[in-house]
Amino acid sequence: MIIGGILVITRKNAVHSAMALITTLLAQAGIYLMLYAPFVAGVQIILYAGGIMVLFLFVIMLISIERNMKERQFNKQWLVGIAAAAALGGLFIAVYTKGKSLFPEGRLNFDEAQNTQGVAALLYDQHQGMYMFSFEIASLLLLVAIIGAVVMAKKRI
Amino acid sequence: MRWLIDYILEYLKSDLTPGGAGNLFWITVYILLVFVGLSVAVICMNWLERKILAHMQVRLGPMRVGPHGLLQPIADALKLLLKEDIMPAEADAVVFWVAPFIVVLAAFTVFVVVPFGPTHAITDMNIGILFMLGVSSLSVLGIVTAGWASNSHYPLIGALRSSAQMVSYEVAMGLAVISVILMTSLNAEGTGTLSMIGIVQAQQAQHTWFVFKFFPLGLIGFFIFAVAMVAETNRAPFDLPEAESELTAGFHTEYSGFRWSLFFLAEYSAMIAVSSIAVTLWLGGWLRPFPSFHGPEVAIPYFWPPADPSAPKGVLDLVFALFPGITFLFLGAMCFYNTARMPKHPLLKIQTIGLAGFGAVLALIGLILFVPPVRDRVGDIFWFAAKVAAFMYLYIWYRGTFPRYRFDQLMKVGWKILLPTGLVLLILTAGAGFLEDPVKEWLKHVL
Numbered sequence: 001m002i003i004g005g006i007l008v009i010t011r012k013n014a015v016h017s018a019m020a021l022i023t024t025l026l027a028q029a030g031i032y033l034m035l036y037a038p039f040v041a042g043v044q045i046i047l048y049a050g051g052i053m054v055l056f057l058f059v060i061m062l063i064s065i066e067r068n069m070k071e072r073q074f075n076k077q078w079l080v081g082i083a084a085a086a087a088l089g090g091l092f093i094a095v096y097t098k099g100k101s102l103f104p105e106g107r108l109n110f111d112e113a114q115n116t117q118g119v120a121a122l123l124y125d126q127h128q129g130m131y132m133f134s135f136e137i138a139s140l141l142l143l144v145a146i147i148g149a150v151v152m153a154k155k156r157i
Numbered sequence: 158m159r160w161l162i163d164y165i166l167e168y169l170k171s172d173l174t175p176g177g178a179g180n181l182f183w184i185t186v187y188i189l190l191v192f193v194g195l196s197v198a199v200i201c202m203n204w205l206e207r208k209i210l211a212h213m214q215v216r217l218g219p220m221r222v223g224p225h226g227l228l229q230p231i232a233d234a235l236k237l238l239l240k241e242d243i244m245p246a247e248a249d250a251v252v253f254w255v256a257p258f259i260v261v262l263a264a265f266t267v268f269v270v271v272p273f274g275p276t277h278a279i280t281d282m283n284i285g286i287l288f289m290l291g292v293s294s295l296s297v298l299g300i301v302t303a304g305w306a307s308n309s310h311y312p313l314i315g316a317l318r319s320s321a322q323m324v325s326y327e328v329a330m331g332l333a334v335i336s337v338i339l340m341t342s343l344n345a346e347g348t349g350t351l352s353m354i355g356i357v358q359a360q361q362a363q364h365t366w367f368v369f370k371f372f373p374l375g376l377i378g379f380f381i382f383a384v385a386m387v388a389e390t391n392r393a394p395f396d397l398p399e400a401e402s403e404l405t406a407g408f409h410t411e412y413s414g415f416r417w418s419l420f421f422l423a424e425y426s427a428m429i430a431v432s433s434i435a436v437t438l439w440l441g442g443w444l445r446p447f448p449s450f451h452g453p454e455v456a457i458p459y460f461w462p463p464a465d466p467s468a469p470k471g472v473l474d475l476v477f478a479l480f481p482g483i484t485f486l487f488l489g490a491m492c493f494y495n496t497a498r499m500p501k502h503p504l505l506k507i508q509t510i511g512l513a514g515f516g517a518v519l520a521l522i523g524l525i526l527f528v529p530p531v532r533d534r535v536g537d538i539f540w541f542a543a544k545v546a547a548f549m550y551l552y553i554w555y556r557g558t559f560p561r562y563r564f565d566q567l568m569k570v571g572w573k574i575l576l577p578t579g580l581v582l583l584i585l586t587a588g589a590g591f592l593e594d595p596v597k598e599w600l601k602h603v604l
Contacts, residue, residue: 015252015305022298042287050294054301054320061305061313115283117348 001027014060018053025049039116174354176269176280187279191268199425203230206553213557224512225495240414245308248411252306257412257419259299264426266292271433272353274443274537285353286334289434290327293389296427297323300408303420307411316408318564319391319398325571326388326395330431332579333382336374336586337438340367343590357442364449366441371589377582379439381575383551386431388571390424392552394559395567432548433541440544443537445477463533478532481539485523492516 004024011017025048032041121128168180175183211218219226270285272278297320304316341359342349368379388395399407409420451471462470496513
């Protein structure tokens, strides 16, 4: 996954970057599998690698990128960038090692053979979470985004 | 070394899939079997397609290469291997090389969860059907990159059209699949399952193939999936990206020789994969026809009932268990009949002997399939393969019968006809599942 990420930002050719992003997303699905969440891994493959990356590739391939390939690959302020990234990384490590009290719940453990049923129980069951409300709010957010995109892209309403 | 043999034999006593048992040796064996079986199936499909299409068009098809053209696929494979490997001048070499690789990878990885029997799958994931739909959608990426990497505008347009078509029909496929998953949850616990083996076992427990459940809702769902899967694999009558080769060019124009054969292999494997999905979800997977009718029990010494004490023993089970052997004996008899019909020409002597030999091999396989231990284990695989073969015949029949859809008609069918029908079907199936038990109670009181 890290190699994929590095390849995404260092390739000059945008299509090479997109393919590296696909491998990064597939590696992400593998990490979900290692965390005993096969449902999320499957959904990641369908949505990200199979849907969103296809749209990325459509856009990259249909827009002329000759101009972009001749630009400089890295910005001139890359030293400041590395310092900022190191600071952020230090912050993450500090939270991970010293801030365990900020995340009290811990990992939900599902039996892997019943993972999908466990996710469904979290969403629907009254005694186990009822995440349905947050789920519907998130989908409403996506609906707003879709309507905005359609309105902006249409020539006439 | 003793531990190795124990490791190998230990799996045979368990009733899980090799992936479920975690037995690496048998996982490898099953993977190799599926790979080899798939390759043989694609080769047979090549010959069958040319012969059946030809007979539908009142001509004979390949007759020269072997007896009745049976060696034609081997000749085609040799030709493709020996062809010059051309790469367009300005094409991106890495992406050009990777594109057929992605398509073949997506087409073959799908078979990890395909259930040939209750324990005859490489593994049985909890998210089986989700995995199959997801991995088969990765082939769209391969097609888009193949079209782009050829650096020529005809393949690019063909690739974009093909991927737009595949993405549109994936939505309709997904809705039809959801209605089936809903039907698997109509059991005592109220929870369904996404695993492929679980779906077939739900059909067995509910005593009906899902294509006949809540008639006509199962049938409409099956029909939506059957149309969407033909469009998903870019086959006739939705083969505008592929048959643009006859009009302008398709996404695999610039690929020659072995790379083209990889695309071809991936296309036929994808056809078999989505047919397996349709067979598992609607047509009862490995279950024989009428799986819940057993008839009176019957016993023939040394032959029936099977050794496993939990296997059903009725007369209908016996009749259906004889089908694999009878099928191969019938194929062998057809070969012998055609041997007798061969013209008596000295140059055709080798072909006649070859055909007779092929018929003898088929008849021998048929006789082996009557032996009780083989018969009990192979029965499930045979019924699954027979149903998938029926779907392959339907694919070829569609290709020979229907004219091609224009691209805007294709998108109209996908979005404006199949998608609303799928949504309504989902709502009606949910309603029917909800009302199933109350209606049964009411009928019991009335009758």
